[in-house]
Amino acid sequence: xxxxxxxxxxxxxxxSIRALREKVREDxxxxxxxxxxxxxxxxxxxxxxRAYITVRPKEEVLRDAEALLKSNxxxxxxxxxxxxxxxxxxxGIRTTCASRMLESYIPPYDxxxxxxxxxxxxxxxxxxxxxxxxxxxxxENSAFxxxxxxxxxxRVPGGSSGGSAAAVAACEATAALGSDTxxxxxxxxxxxxxxxxxPTYGLVSRYxxxxxxxxxxxxxxxGRYVEDVAIMLEVISGHxxxxxxxxxxxxxxxxxxxxxxxxxxxxxxxxxxxxxxGVDREVMAxxxxxxxxxxxxxxxxxxxxxxxxxxxxxxxxxIAMAEASSNLARYDGLRYGLAQxxxxxxxxEVYKRVRSMGFGKEVKRRILLGTYVLSEGLYExxxxxxxxxxxxxxxxxxxLFKEFDLALSPTSPILPPRLxxxxxxxxxxxxxxxxxxxxxxxGLPALSVPGGFIRGLPVGIQVFxxxxxxxxxxxVARLIEVAGK
Amino acid sequence: xxxxxxxxxxxxxxxxxLQEDEIEPLLRDLEKIIKMINAVNELTVxxxxxxxxxxxxxxxxxxxxxxxxxxxxxxxxxAVRERxxxxxxxxxxxx
Numbered sequence: 170x171x172x173x174x175x176x177x178x179x180x181x182x183x184x185s186i187r188a189l190r191e192k193v194r195e196d197x198x199x200x201x202x203x204x205x206x207x208x209x210x211x212x213x214x215x216x217x218x219r220a221y222i223t224v225r226p227k228e229e230v231l232r233d234a235e236a237l238l239k240s241n242x243x244x245x246x247x248x249x250x251x252x253x254x255x256x257x258x259x260x261g262i263r264t265t266c267a268s269r270m271l272e273s274y275i276p277p278y279d280x281x282x283x284x285x286x287x288x289x290x291x292x293x294x295x296x297x298x299x300x301x302x303x304x305x306x307x308x309e310n311s312a313f314x315x316x317x318x319x320x321x322x323x324r325v326p327g328g329s330s331g332g333s334a335a336a337v338a339a340c341e342a343t344a345a346l347g348s349d350t351x352x353x354x355x356x357x358x359x360x361x362x363x364x365x366x367x368p369t370y371g372l373v374s375r376y377x378x379x380x381x382x383x384x385x386x387x388x389x390x391x392g393r394y395v396e397d398v399a400i401m402l403e404v405i406s407g408h409x410x411x412x413x414x415x416x417x418x419x420x421x422x423x424x425x426x427x428x429x430x431x432x433x434x435x436x437x438x439x440x441x442x443x444x445x446x447g448v449d450r451e452v453m454a455x456x457x458x459x460x461x462x463x464x465x466x467x468x469x470x471x472x473x474x475x476x477x478x479x480x481x482x483x484x485x486x487x488i489a490m491a492e493a494s495s496n497l498a499r500y501d502g503l504r505y506g507l508a509q510x511x512x513x514x515x516x517x518e519v520y521k522r523v524r525s526m527g528f529g530k531e532v533k534r535r536i537l538l539g540t541y542v543l544s545e546g547l548y549e550x551x552x553x554x555x556x557x558x559x560x561x562x563x564x565x566x567x568x569l570f571k572e573f574d575l576a577l578s579p580t581s582p583i584l585p586p587r588l589x590x591x592x593x594x595x596x597x598x599x600x601x602x603x604x605x606x607x608x609x610x611x612g613l614p615a616l617s618v619p620g621g622f623i624r625g626l627p628v629g630i631q632v633f634x635x636x637x638x639x640x641x642x643x644x645v646a647r648l649i650e651v652a653g654k
Numbered sequence: 655x656x657x658x659x660x661x662x663x664x665x666x667x668x669x670x671x672l673q674e675d676e677i678e679p680l681l682r683d684l685e686k687i688i689k690m691i692n693a694v695n696e697l698t699v700x701x702x703x704x705x706x707x708x709x710x711x712x713x714x715x716x717x718x719x720x721x722x723x724x725x726x727x728x729x730x731x732x733a734v735r736e737r738x739x740x741x742x743x744x745x746x747x748x749x
Binding site: 274275276277278370371384410412413414415416417477480482483484486487494503504505508511513514515516517518519520521522524525528530533534536537538539540541542544550551553554555556557558559560561563594595596599610611612 | 660661664665667668669670671672673676679680683684686687688690691692693694695696697699703704705706707708709710712713714715716717726727730731733734735736737743744745746747748
């Protein structure tokens, strides 16, 4: 099921990566018609949705297509138009992080994921809107404008990778890249009816990803189909010597897991604390229906308590804000980003002024709070304590996955909020991430797949598992996808 | 707690200047968020629990401290900054 922007147009715009690849291999000129079609969707709907910060001129993209066909590099992504979150470096294409601080920054290099996408035959179509420096859950924290949800233009698309998810849902791109620090791929996927995957920490290179909270950040794919996400993951994963935390693991054939039957009799856990208070009744109905469908495949589902998971939200925000305050110290107005006249002025004056003008409200709030939890006399009670609780949470997950193969939860406790509904209350805003942040704290892989619809709004199901269980997640996601058709 | 004093102190430490109209909503939000993160103090954690700072358990990729071969073109790198003189970034005074 696609939102109106997609279904109003020809079937071409909603092609899967595989279908597009087969068509292009059969008739290379088809790629030009496909590009024309996607730009028609953009011309018609982008002024409302505002999923992008930068859309590359069509002529440039057509030239890339011509070069691709000439090189005969019709790899796994042959001709796919990939939208990229604006915190991933793209050589020669503006990378703003949706911040005034980097409004005119044009990186001199590609992130490793971008190099891999290009090598696989993908073409970058543009850079997508996001919460500034990935800090937010609705894409309303963009310094430029909010992105709207294609299913209901009065609602948010989730965040922080809201532009990527909205572009994919509305057929303004074939697939997209997002980044996920506490749910920033999964939440927008849930709110836009797309599939979004956050890989195991270290599986995908972070080289070229603008850092927010380095122990939690991961790049991952967003697609309209589970198979698209599997193909994208296969392309972008694997060891990269340029990232000191890249794992030395071989790339897997993730596509082979996307089959319409369970490849094993999964034992599935539901953590009671993730489905208790605060979860909308209608969201729970879709979730329960999904469990029933999985049980009909012969899979077992059991409920388990994990009391420590209740502390995930405070632990996450302490750690993320501490790391953010340190990572964002690099915006000094000298090396890149917003600049100030320096002649005769003291560096503290220039530094303070640049940061005051360049950062938005949420970024300043997180820098100040990060400074607070790291400050003398408070460090032990906040940051150190949070790191210890993180260890306990991690060990609980390891115990859980000795008994179970995977776990399920609603991705978001509620349906997509209306614009302005949560943005003025930080606690309401942060609570959207309640089921997604524990996964990042433990470095686990997780995805969100549409489980059903309520009054025309999608409901996302989160599937997560032990490290490197991406194949199983994709297999179960495919079962949920098939059942929803 | 004197929240005004705290915000001023944090703004000095973090070198982030705040405009007058930013302070009032920030005070309100900080109070709420600090209450939320104080929940970690409900938990008693044994002293010998090893803090977990990263979930990366592989070998950290380090390279030899030697020439790496091809690198990004220096002119391309400098092009992102306007105030370059003789290959140096012009900075404000430190003293």
